Amino acid sequence: MAIKQLLATLALSTLTCAMAQADQLSDVMSKKSLDCGVYADVPPFSAPDPVSRELVGMDVDLCKALARTLGVELQLKPMSVEARIAEVKMGRVDLIFANLAYTKTRADQIQFSDPYYIAKETLVVRAVNADQPKSFFKDKRISSTKGSTSEQSIRIAGANPVTFQDTGSAYMALQQNKVVGLVTNTMTAIKLVNQAGESGVQLALAKEPMALEPIGAGMRLGEPAFLHKVNEALASMEASGEIDAIWDRWIGPNTPYKMVREDKVQSLADLKFDPLP
Incomplete structure (x- = not known):
C-alpha cells in the first residue's frame, strides 16, 4: 500500500510540475484567444465609451493590434489599477496593457515586454524656473500624490516630497506657493499647465524629467517563448506604423494631450535608465 501511495504521489507531483511548466505561448495559440487585461x-x-459602453482607448487598441498580429481572437479583461500585477501573477490574464511602468518591485513579480514608449515623471514649475537643471530642485519642496512613482522620483532626485491624496491637491500646493514644483506624468502635467494658463497663471514643464519609466506589456514570469513572441509582434506593429497610429488617435498632437511620440519600440535590456524601486 505504501508503494502505491508513493507512486500516486510521484505521479501527482509530475503532473503538477508539467502543468506549472506549461508553455503559455502554446496555450494562447491552441485556444486561439488572447486574454488581455x-x-x-x-x-x-x-x-467605457459613453454611447456603446464598450471599452475603448489606447491600451484597448494595443490589445486588438497584438491579437491581430498573433492571429488570435481577443478577450478584454477590465481590471482596477491596484489589481494589475496580481491578475498577471495569478494567470487570470495572458498579459496586460495598462500603462504599466517598469519598476524594480514589479520586475520581481512579472516580466515586461520591450517598451513601446518611455513615460516621464515630469516636473511642473513656475515658468521662471522652467530652464533650471534638476540639481536646482535638490532639497526643495515638491508635491505629488502619495505613494506614487512621482513621489519616488522626488526622493531619488534629493528633493523633499510633499504628498497629497490626489493630484488636484498637489496642484493647489504649487498654485499657493507652498511648493516649488509638482511631479506627475507628462499627460497630466501638460493638462495642468494649460489649465493654469487659462486662469492667468504661467506654469511650465521643467526641461529635465525627474525619472524615466519604460512602459510595456506585463506577463507572467518564466514564459520566455511568450515574451519573445510578444516582443516580435510589437516590433512588427512598430514597423507597420500601427503603434504610431494608435498613439496619434488617443494622445497625439491633435488630441487634448498633445503628446509627440519620441521613443520607438526598443529592447528593454539595451535601454539606459535608472529604474524606480
Whole structure:
C-alpha cells in the first residue's frame, strides 16, 4: 500500500510540475484567444465609451493590434489599477496593457515586454524656473500624490516630497506657493499647465524629467517563448506604423494631450535608465 501511495504521489507531483511548466505561448495559440487585461475606467487608456459602453482607448487598441498580429481572437479583461500585477501573477490574464511602468518591485513579480514608449515623471514649475537643471530642485519642496512613482522620483532626485491624496491637491500646493514644483506624468502635467494658463497663471514643464519609466506589456514570469513572441509582434506593429497610429488617435498632437511620440519600440535590456524601486 505504501508503494502505491508513493507512486500516486510521484505521479501527482509530475503532473503538477508539467502543468506549472506549461508553455503559455502554446496555450494562447491552441485556444486561439488572447486574454488581455486593461483598465476598467482610466481614459484615454481604457474606459467605457459613453454611447456603446464598450471599452475603448489606447491600451484597448494595443490589445486588438497584438491579437491581430498573433492571429488570435481577443478577450478584454477590465481590471482596477491596484489589481494589475496580481491578475498577471495569478494567470487570470495572458498579459496586460495598462500603462504599466517598469519598476524594480514589479520586475520581481512579472516580466515586461520591450517598451513601446518611455513615460516621464515630469516636473511642473513656475515658468521662471522652467530652464533650471534638476540639481536646482535638490532639497526643495515638491508635491505629488502619495505613494506614487512621482513621489519616488522626488526622493531619488534629493528633493523633499510633499504628498497629497490626489493630484488636484498637489496642484493647489504649487498654485499657493507652498511648493516649488509638482511631479506627475507628462499627460497630466501638460493638462495642468494649460489649465493654469487659462486662469492667468504661467506654469511650465521643467526641461529635465525627474525619472524615466519604460512602459510595456506585463506577463507572467518564466514564459520566455511568450515574451519573445510578444516582443516580435510589437516590433512588427512598430514597423507597420500601427503603434504610431494608435498613439496619434488617443494622445497625439491633435488630441487634448498633445503628446509627440519620441521613443520607438526598443529592447528593454539595451535601454539606459535608472529604474524606480
